[in-house]
Amino acid sequence: MTHKQMLPKDIRDLQRMLPAGxxxxxxxxxxxxxxxxxxxxxxxxxxVLARSVEEVRHTVLFCRERRIPYVARGAGTNLSGGCVPLRGGVVLSLARMDRILGIDTTALTAVVEPGVVNLKLQEELARTGHYYAPDPSSFRVSTIGGNIAENAGGPRCLKYGVTTDHVLALEAVMPDGGLERFSARDAGCELMSLMVGSEGTLGVVTKAWLRLLPLPEGVRTVLAGFTSVDAAVRCVSAIVAAGVLPRALEALDRATVASVEAYNRAGYPDADAVLLMEMDGTPDEAAREAEIVERLSREHGATEIRSAQEAGERERLWEGRRGAYAACARLAPNVLVEDGVVPRERLPEAVRRIQEIAASYGIKPALVFHAGDGNLHPNISYDERDPEQTARVKAAGAQMLRACVELGGSLSGEHGIGTEKREAMRWLHTPRALKLLRDLKRAFDPEDLANPDKMFPEPGGSESGPLIAARALSPQVERLVSQVKECASLGRTMAIVGGGSRWKAVPPDCVEISSAGLSAVLDWDRGNYTVTVEAGVSVRALRAALAAEGFHLHWPDFDGSLGGLLAAKPWPRLRDDILGMRLILADGEVVDLGGKVVKNVAGYDLPRLVLGSWGTLGVMVDVTLKLRSSPRDVPAVEDPVSFAARAWQKKVKQAFDPKNLFNPWFHS
Amino acid sequence: MSTELSRLLTDLGEKSSYDAASQCCRCGYCEQACPTYVITGNEARSARGRNQMVRLLIEKRLADPASARVGLDTCLLCGACTAACYARVPTADIVLEGRRMLAEKSHWLARILCRLLSEHRGLLAFGLKAANLAKRLGLTACIRPFLRLIGLPGLALAEEHVREAPLTFLYEILRRRPVAADPQWLYFAPCGPNFLYPRVGQATVAVLEALRGNGNFLDNGCCGLLAYNYGDVEDARRAARRNIVLFEAAGGRSPVVGDCSSCTAFLKSYPQLFLGEPDWRGRAERFAAVVLDAPELLRDAALPPLAGLAPATYHDSCRACHGQGLKDAGHAAMRRLAGPSYRELQESDVCCGGAGAYAFRNPGLSDELIRRKVGRIAATGARLVAASGTSCLIQLAQGLKKYYPECEVVHLSELAARAIAQGAQDGTQAGA
Structure with a gap:
């Protein structure tokens, strides 16, 4: 798609629509x-420095009418090139839309405009004894709108989840200029999850409803030095297995500790790996958990352990961690902050590979990682004015990402794809999965004007397929695939049936596609706290099997099959635990969405989008779930009956199943 | 074309201006520290944006270099960005380099004023007294339209803002002091106290006498900051050399104390003016090493709290807290002086919009900043606010009169002098 250059007339007309300045x-x-x-x-x-929703709408409509590309922008602290306007056009700045519209401490929600700076929100909330959990390193300057666009994380997200887990609803100006509101409670496929992390390619968020948490009364911070990265990661696994979920679990390697010490003398232990762990809750809980963490650190050979309770003391323990980026920023003009993620147990291997790659490229990265969730940040200092050095550093960064993908991880835990990792998307996704992402973008934004050229590899290029071959299909799934392919070739409509408990009769003109009998546990990663199971499994049977070994889902009690449950989505919070999904599309092709890492922002959040879609988007074959180490009672909820598709849900359908072959009655 | 410095002394060592600007990695962590970004939401009014503009100017990648002028001219030079920056990129110095690159020649008024301040003080004093007398008689208000007409709206605004018009200047008063044979300190009279606020300088000298014993007035000229910011670097160097020579003639050892934070911050940066002149650089370093700003002098001084003081708060002058890292010093002194009357000021380290001639050159932005500042002051309920920079005193006096007339502004030294006088009256000894 070609875009027009803006003409003097365009500028004049745009000027006329907008207030002075x-x-x-x-x-x-x-x-x-x-x-x-x-x-x-x-x-x-x-x-355009927009101050109101109307100004955003006018700008989007103007751009659409004249086919001018536009990029929405918050504070511009993006680490993936996401708000760089590659084709010129309009930058739509939302920094002036910075009002906190409401804070409701009873309902634990806040309503904000997109330009509100994360720290400003935290300061307002702190006055009421509350906080907003996502805390990306840029939180002092980055905006909530930007955090939503990138699905930002931060140290605290190990326990509390990333941005998407704290957004309740969004208002957005869509590429057609219309104003829409999406909520996690919407019936049908869940567009709010699609918008979060979509990097401004699907619309411009103009208002957000956020979830708040009460400030914990007790916080304990523990710092421990280990003789190896392996020992530190083993300790992390032991902590999680002991039922302790620290709110932060940060790690630094030896090189990082050395560079930080040279910078601010934080007094970190002289060790191959340092863990910084923070526990919160009631004062008793925090103290008890800190004791467990200290004990487990000792058992895993920690050489030096320091613990702090009082705020000033705790801040001193954090100084070294916070100084890691600062130290790099002083070594050279630029810092490449790479962002890869692997299943937690693979961290030691990932660290080794990254160190080997660094050595072979002659660079010295400072390695900082969110050890709890397998998210690694090699920080590499360089000077962008030196083309050779820049090329070398970028190549090394790319190799580090490759290593993460090869270890079963992902391209980005919290920074997004933007322009920097577009080509790397091919390492993770099959051509069919990439086509699905592109089809979605096209369905929402046919003119390709909303932040074009981001997230997707450039058309053409190598189609060699992902670095890791997909899991083989079982004979039963093969049969389902050929059944769907046959129907697709004949243009026959299909009815997707799970346990068969949710609708009684399959319409006569539909071929029944049933996942009944698909009940195998495919991958139960006890160290990583994830399980991949087939969709036909009975939810109760699955939970019993998990509980027998001390693994749990924090869900209400549900009857029926897992696939049926997720397709109907009677409980919005199911979305918190969905990491990945294998789907048979309406053309019979199989795609793997998401993965088995707990943080993943490599492309649209399709596993969550598919929740509640009532089988209209694909046949769910298997699902990867996040597991917990302790049980929790959650009150039962009512099963929904059905849903009526809204306009933008129809666009999703168009991308997934343009011929309306799956459960067609929802969209007829 | 006015000459640039070309090389800067940064926290990461001596660098070319280009390397210093390129050290900004665009992480954006300075954004919320930049007062003009916070009030405009415009990246082209942010520290990061300005560093990029100067970098592009140096790289000659702006087809229309003049398009950078407003961005650079709206910088307050407050240095809050540098304090927030991990690499301590010296944005204010970089912005000034950019302004020098854009300036065809410096403003004639700035040039004349610089020369007068440092070389022809008698002439300047005569002119100022005539003007001040006219102001007292209410005559100057009449010339405001004329000033605007001849392209000096800033001067018209300055005339409006400046509320005091002394007829005796500080240097005239201090010259009458007996000269000490073995001075424990040297008082450097910044232009603000010298020509606008002699009471501030007298207070500082009284404090010095009480805390540090005998000392002398350096009888100095302008520090050169005016030329550095608005005129020619060479004029700034000339001013610096004069002052260094004076200091050396006065023994070259005693601490040099000043009471305008912009001025003392600039005195401390003298070495940067002489990077290409090893001899002068050494002399400038020896000089800069002994300079003290008033808050520094008062940080640890044992001063009794002022009795019966109305609620009082403290505004950090930018060049004290960001320029010299003296945030704690001013607050510590104020807390002790105000005792139970002390009120903590939110955003005390955000620029008030005074910033030298900024208030006169960018009245819109400056007014927005002073309104926010006065709002914060009013929120504390303070009836008194102290600061340590001349620009702050002018700007706060003007802003308070307009938006919160119940409150007055004083220099920190004035409070200290009052405390000492009160102590003397009580018969208790105030000493360091």
Whole structure:
């Protein structure tokens, strides 16, 4: 799709629509919107500083009418090139939409405009004894809108989850200029989850309803030095197995500790790996958990353990961790903050491979990782003005990501794909899965104007397929696939049936596709706390089998099959535990969505989107779930009956099943 | 074309201006520290944006270099970004380099004023007294339209803002002091106290006498900051050399104490002016090493709390807290002086919008900043606010009069002098 250059007339017309001071066109001003926190640069042709939803809508409609690309932007602290306007056009800045519209401490929600800075929200909430959990390192400056676009994480998300887990609803200006509201409670396929982490490619968020948490009364911080990364990671696994979920579980390697010590003398132990762990809850809980963590650290050979309770003391323990990036930023003009993620148990191997890669490229990364969730950040200092060095550093970073993918992980835990990792998407996704992502984008934004060129590999290029071959299909799944393919070739409609408990009679014009009997546990990763099971499994049977070994799902009691449950989504919070999913699409092709890592922002969040879609988007073959180490009683909920598809859900359907072959009555 | 410095002394060592600007990795962590970004939401009014503009100017990648002018001219030079930056990128110095690259020649008024301040003080004093007398008689208000007409709206605004018009200047008063043979300190009279607020300088000298014994007035000229910011670097160097020579003639050892934080911060940065002149650099380093700003002098001084003080708060002058890292010093002194009347000021380290001639050159942004500042002050319920920079005193006096007339602004030294006088009256000894 080609885009038009903006003409002087376009600028004049845009100016006329906007209040004075809301449009920037001077060369130096445009240059100030050419970058984010990466080394990418491209100047826009105009910048709109929007102050209201109406101004956002006018701008989007204007761009649509004239086929001008636009990029929504918050504070521009993106680490993946996501807000660089590669094709020029308009940068739509939301920084001025910075009002906190409401804080409800009874319902534990806040309503904010997208330009609200994360820290400003935290400061307001702290006055009421509450906080908003996502805490990306950029939280002092980055905006909630930007955090939503990237599905940002942060140290605290081990226990409390990433941004998507704390968004309740969104209002967005969609690519057609319409204003829509999406909520996690919406019946049908769940578009709010699709919008979070979509990097501004599907619409512009103009308002967000966020979930709040009460500030914990007790917090304990423990610092421990280990003789090897392996020992530290074994300790982390032991902590999780002991039923302790620290709110933060950060790790630094020896090189990082050395560079931090040179910078701010945080007084970290002289060790091959340092863990910084923070427990919260009631004062008693925090103290009890800190004791367990200290004991397990000792048992895993920790050489030096320090513990702190009082805020100032705890902050001192954090100084070294916080100084890791700072130290790198002082070594050279630029820092590549790479962002890979692996299943937690593979961390030692990932660290070894990253160190080997670094050595072979002659670079010295400082390695910081969120050890609890397998998210690694090699920080590499370099000077972008030196092309050879820049190329070497980028190549090394790419190899590190490859290693993460090869170890069963993903391309990004919290920074997003943007422009920096577009090509790497091929390492993770099959051509068919990439086509599905592109089809979704096209269904939402047919003119390809909303942040074009991000997230997807450039068309053409190698189609060699992902680095890891997909799990083989079982004979029964093979049969389902050929059944779907046959129907698809004949244009026959199909009815997807799980346990068969949710609708009584299959319409006569539909071929029944049943996942009944698909009940195998395919991969139960006890160290990583994930399980991959086939969709036909009985939920009660699955929970009994898991509980027998001390693994749990924090769900209400449900009857019927897992696939049926997820397709009907009677309880919105099911979304918290869905990591991955294998789906047979309406053309009979099989795609793997998501993965088995707890943090994953490599592409749209399709596993969550598919929840509640009542079999209209694909045949769920298997599902990967996040497991917990302790049980919890959750009150029962009512089963929904059905849903009526809304306009944007129809667009999703169009991308997944354009001929309306699966459960067609929902969309007829 | 005015000459640039070309090389800067940064926290990471001496660098070319280009390397210093390129050290900004665009992480954006300074965004919320930048007052003009916070109030405009415009990246082209942010520290990060300005560093990029200067970098592009140096790289000659702006087809229209003049398009960078507003971005650079709206910088307050407050240095809050540098304090927030891990690499301590010296944005203010970089912005000034950018302004120098863009300036065809410096403003004639700035040039004349710089020369007068450092070389022809008698002439300047005569002119100022005439003007001040006219102001007292209410005559100057009449020339405001004329000033605007001849392209000096800033001067018209300055005339409006400046509320005090002394007829005797500080240097004239201090010259009458007896000269000490073995001075324990040297007082450096910044232009603000010298020509606008002699009471501030007198207070500082009184405090110095009480805390540190005998000392002398350096009888100095302008520190050179005016030329550095608005005029020619060479004029700034000339001013610096004069002051260094004066200091050396006065023994070259005693602490040099000043009471305008912008001025003392600049005195401390003298070595940066002489990176290419090893001899002068060494002399500048020896000089800079002994400079003290008033808050530094008062940080640990044993001062009795002022009796019966109304609620009082403290505003950090940018060049004290960001420029010299003296945030704790001013607050510590104020807390002790105000005792139970002390009120903590939210955002005390955010610029008030005074920033030298900024208030006169960017009245819109400056007014927005002073309104926020006064709002914060009013929220504390303070009836008194102290600061340590001349620009802050002018700006706060003007802003308080306009938006919160119940409150007055004083220099920290004035409070300290009051405490000492009160102590003397009580018969108790105040000493360091």
């Amino acid at each position: 809301a449009l920037l066109v001077g060369e130096a001003e445009l240059a100030a919107y050419a970058y984010d926190a990466t080394a990418q640069r491209a100047r826009p042709e105009a910048v």
